Amino acid sequence: MIAASWLRSLRHGVDPDVGRPARPLSTDQIVTRRQGSPLAELMPVVREGLRAVLEDERHVLLVTDAQGWVLWQEGSRQLRRSAERLELAEGAYWGEESAGTNGIAAALATRRPERVHAEEHYVTALRTLDCAAAPLHDPRDGRLLGVVNVTSPASLAHPSTLALVTAITRVAEGELRARHWESVNRLRSIAAPVLARLDGAALAVDASGWPAAATGMVPPDRVPLPRSPQAGTVWLPSLGSCTMEPLPGGWLVRVGTQGPTAPSRVVLDVTGARSWTVTVGGAVGSWSHELSPRHTELLLVLALHPDGRSAAQLAQDLFGDPRRVVTVRAEMSRLRRTVGGVLAHRPYRFADNVSVEVLRPDHPADLLPASTAPAVLAARRDWVGA
Structure with a gap:
């Protein structure tokens, strides 16, 4: 992960000596983004869970949105002032294309908890730091909401910090899930008499x-x-x-009402580094769905193999192990519940009446940059050689 991130940082033109700082958000922009983010209502949960860490003057908490903009920065006053000199401040942008390899960018890219320690940072000024970051997802739709990151001096970093940050994001996601089911229960009570008629x-x-x-x-x-x-x-x-x-x-x-026919067009958009969508269109319009990394890989493989793939072939494509057919079938079952009308099986493929378009990024290395699936690696190589 670190080596691939360094290569992407180099290609983005990030200067290891100074980075490639983006213009920070204004105060009004920060407030606007906070107000539009579900993260705002979760900040009390995050603060309470990390209270013991934040009372230690060696740590700074950064919470970003799904793009990598810092919306909250908390910690000891002394360390916050020091952190701001390194752009660890509210309104700063910590995406890989600006700050190079760092904990926030790594978690955004992989959508998994990541730790970037000292010399693993791409920008020289950050190599005195340790970053433990975990993504926070919306349990309603799997959408990435942002990243919770704790930064400390590398010499004082504790290996358990990442586990703590990860646990707190899970608690926050659980809070969102509980609130969601409360709203579903309210809807159930409203809908029951309507459905009965x-x-x-x-x-x-x-x-x-x-x-x-x-x-x-x-x-x-x-x-x-x-x-x-x-x-x-x-x-x-x-x-x-x-x-x-x-x-x-x-x-x-x-x-079962009379109306539109099945969809006839699918557009798989994999141009983004951290988010990907499938758009299904037909005679009466279209709908879009944000995909998980695994489902993006599956749809990309099926788009690249219009004749279809068996479960064993997909297992080889995704994991390099044709024996993992149970995992593949489970993932395909979940995927078909989302986009079932455009997929066929035996073998797994897009339906015959569906045209498929893949929107790719400008550079082969940006194709699902955090993916290590053999089929994605091959697609990058084939693209370069095309």
């Missing part, structure tokens, strides 16, 4: 597509909704043609 299959879902109640059917785990849902007839993955009607806190979805 309906004939046929119908369900109530929240704004993220999570079912609250259903009648005449077994609801899917989650319904991918259009990005900007509106009342009317729409085609939904795993449900087909449906009619959507607004409910307080969600939508009433009536299944």
Whole structure:
């Protein structure tokens, strides 16, 4: 991970002596981003969980958004002043293309907890520091919300800091999950009398597509909704043609209504370094879904092999081990619940009536930069040689 990050930092033109500082956010911009972020309501959880660490004058807490902008900086006053001289300040940008290899950038790239210690930093001025960072995801849709990072002098760093930061992000995600299910329960009580009066299959879902109640059917785990849902007839993955009607806190979805046909176009956007989407379009519009790293890899492999792949081939493509078919089948099952209408199986492939377009980044090395899947590594090499 460190070596690949250094290569990307070099290619981004980051100067090891001074970095490549981005213009910091203004105070108004920081406030605006805080107000629009679910992280704001989780900061009390993060502060309380890391209180013992922050009372130690050797540590600084940085919380960034999903792009890498620092929205909160906390810790001892003395160390905060020292940290600000290194751009460890509110409003600073800590993406890899600006600050090189660092804990925040590493966690953003891999979406996993990462520790970057001393000489592993790309920028010389940061090599006296230790960074322990963990990503924080929205449990409703898996979306990356930001990163929680604790920085300390490298000489005083403790190896357990990363485990603590990771545990706190899990607690914060659990808080979001609990609040989400409270809202789902409220929607269930609202929807129950409505569903009781309906004939046929119908369900109530929240704004993220999570079912609250259903009648005449077994609801899917989650319904991918259009990005900007509106009342009317729409085609939904795993449900087909449906009619959507607004409910307080969600939508009433009536299944099996006459309307649009199955989708005919898929656009897989892998241009980003940290977020990727699939957009499915048809006669009546389109909907988009943000993908996890693993599901992005799967769809990319299927796009590169239009004739399809067996479970063993996908296991080799993703893990370098054709025996891991159980893992592949489980992932494909989850993926088909999201985009099932455009996928076929035996072998796994995109459906015959679907056209597929892959939007790629400008440089081969930026194709899923944190992925180590053999198929992705091969795609980068083939792209260079094309």
